[in-house]
Every structure is written in C-alpha cells, then in structure tokens.
Amino acid sequence: MIIEKRYHGPEGSGNGGYVAGLLAGHVSSDTVTVTLRRPPPLETELRVGSDDDRGIGARLWDDGERLVAEALAGAIVVPAVPPVSYEEALEAAEKYRVAERHPFPGCFVCGPAREPGDGLRLAPGPVAEGTVAAPWTPERVPEPEIMWAVLDCPGGLAFGQDDPPLVLGTMTAQVTEVPEAGERCVVMGLARSREGRKLHAATAAYGADGRLLGRAEQIWIEVDAAHFGA
Structure with missing residues (x-):
C-alpha cells in the first residue's frame, strides 16, 4: 500500500x-x-x-x-447522527468558511486551501451545539475509502476549530451504500464527550433521499499545536 x-x-x-x-x-x-x-x-x-x-x-x-x-x-450499537436538510447544510458551510483558522488547511477532506477537484473541500459548519453539517456532492461515484474519508473530519470539527488540533485515533465505520455522481448529500458530525485529551465523536452521511450511506464512531486525540506548526 x-x-x-x-x-x-x-x-x-x-x-x-x-x-x-x-x-x-x-x-x-x-x-x-x-x-x-x-x-x-x-x-x-x-x-x-x-x-x-x-x-x-x-x-x-x-x-x-x-x-x-x-x-x-467491529460493531456500532448506537443510533446514527440524524440529518439536517441540504439547505441547512449549505448555510452551515458558510459559517465554516468564515472561521479564522483551520488546524490543517491542506487536509484532503476539509482543508479550505485545497483547490476544487483536488480535495473534497467539506465544510462542516455548526447547526446546533456540538453538531456540524456539510453539503457534499461527489463528482463521481466514490470508492469505499473516500466514504471513510468523508466520515472522518466532521467528527473532529464538531468540537470546533479553535481548540488545539485533533487527530483521529480510532474509527469504527460502516458504509452501507455509495452515492451517485452529482447526488446532493449531507454529512453530519456530533461531539459526544470529552475525557481529558481523548474526545468521542460520531459522523453520518446521507443521500439526497435521506437514506443512510454510512456512519462512524470515533476517538480523537488532542495534540500539541506546536507539533504541527499550528
């Protein structure tokens, strides 16, 4: 690999x-x-x-x-993060884009510095306390590993962009379906709990008709900002 x-x-x-x-x-x-x-x-x-x-x-x-x-x-036994509408996700994305800083601006999934077509450019913005949503319209049918990527960053960003940087530690995911090219999807992120430097989050992706495409439960680790030059 x-x-x-x-x-x-x-x-x-x-x-x-x-x-x-x-x-x-x-x-x-x-x-x-x-x-x-x-x-x-x-x-x-x-x-x-x-x-x-x-x-x-x-x-x-x-x-x-x-x-x-x-x-x-693995196994996931808790309910999936419920979706918001595509229009609500679009509004949330605008809040994400005006944020003053991003821990990893070149990230393939959520980095605002990536050029269109080069990265996924997901923009998970707040829709409720501890909950973010992002609109996503794939240009082509995504491979399973791209679905895992989509289900990654919204979990960490549910804790906000002003905290010290977070990196993914553990991810349990289930991809049930992939969207069509050009399908208007919504990706959700939920901050579940915090235990010191260890944070628990959940994500879910939904298709245009509201069907669940995939979901994940995660553990994120808070790291030293200086380690990444943040």
Whole structure:
C-alpha cells in the first residue's frame, strides 16, 4: 500500500479516515474498527498483514517493524447522527468558511486551501451545539475509502476549530451504500464527550433521499499545536 501525497491530513501524513478505509478493505466485515498507531507516512511502500486466515483483522506496517494501523471487525450499537436538510447544510458551510483558522488547511477532506477537484473541500459548519453539517456532492461515484474519508473530519470539527488540533485515533465505520455522481448529500458530525485529551465523536452521511450511506464512531486525540506548526 502506498498513500499518495494528495491524500494527506496534517502536512506530511495521510488523512486518517482515508488510510483507515484502505486498511478496512482488507477485513471481511461490513463494520470495521481501525486504530491508528502513528501518523501514516506518505509516498512510502507500506505492508499489509492479515491477523489470521479468516480475514477478520489486518495490520499496516512501515519497514516491517513500525505498526502504523490495525483493523478488526467491529460493531456500532448506537443510533446514527440524524440529518439536517441540504439547505441547512449549505448555510452551515458558510459559517465554516468564515472561521479564522483551520488546524490543517491542506487536509484532503476539509482543508479550505485545497483547490476544487483536488480535495473534497467539506465544510462542516455548526447547526446546533456540538453538531456540524456539510453539503457534499461527489463528482463521481466514490470508492469505499473516500466514504471513510468523508466520515472522518466532521467528527473532529464538531468540537470546533479553535481548540488545539485533533487527530483521529480510532474509527469504527460502516458504509452501507455509495452515492451517485452529482447526488446532493449531507454529512453530519456530533461531539459526544470529552475525557481529558481523548474526545468521542460520531459522523453520518446521507443521500439526497435521506437514506443512510454510512456512519462512524470515533476517538480523537488532542495534540500539541506546536507539533504541527499550528
């Protein structure tokens, strides 16, 4: 596996949701839990190893010694974050775009510095206390790993853009369907709880007709802003 530079989150490392989605593709389950153990390196040949012959687990290695991420069959037992209308998501996106700062402006998923067509440019803005929404209209039918990426950043951004930077630690996701090219979708993020530097969030993506496309439960880790130059 090689993570192309285009798919970075923080500068110099892969977007957590995208990398998690790639690794989840090696697990035989409709719901997968991926734990990121270190920042995923870019443009580097990584090795995927299976935990057993049943395909219920996989690990991602750098140089065969450094564990980057591990994936296992998972489960989600709580209700999905309910959607808002596409029009409400459009209004929320305008609030996101006028925010004064972004921890990782070049992020493939939510970075405002990305050019149209290069990044997803999701703009999850507030719609209620601890809840954000973003409109999303994919230009083409997305691969499963892109769905994982879409379900990534809105969870962290549900805690706001003024906090110290957050990086994805663990993500349990279930992708039930992918949208059509040009379909008007809504992506939700919900801040569930905070335990010190560990924050719990949830995300969900909905199609134009309100059908659930995918959902995720996440653990985010608060990091030192100076580490990323933020």
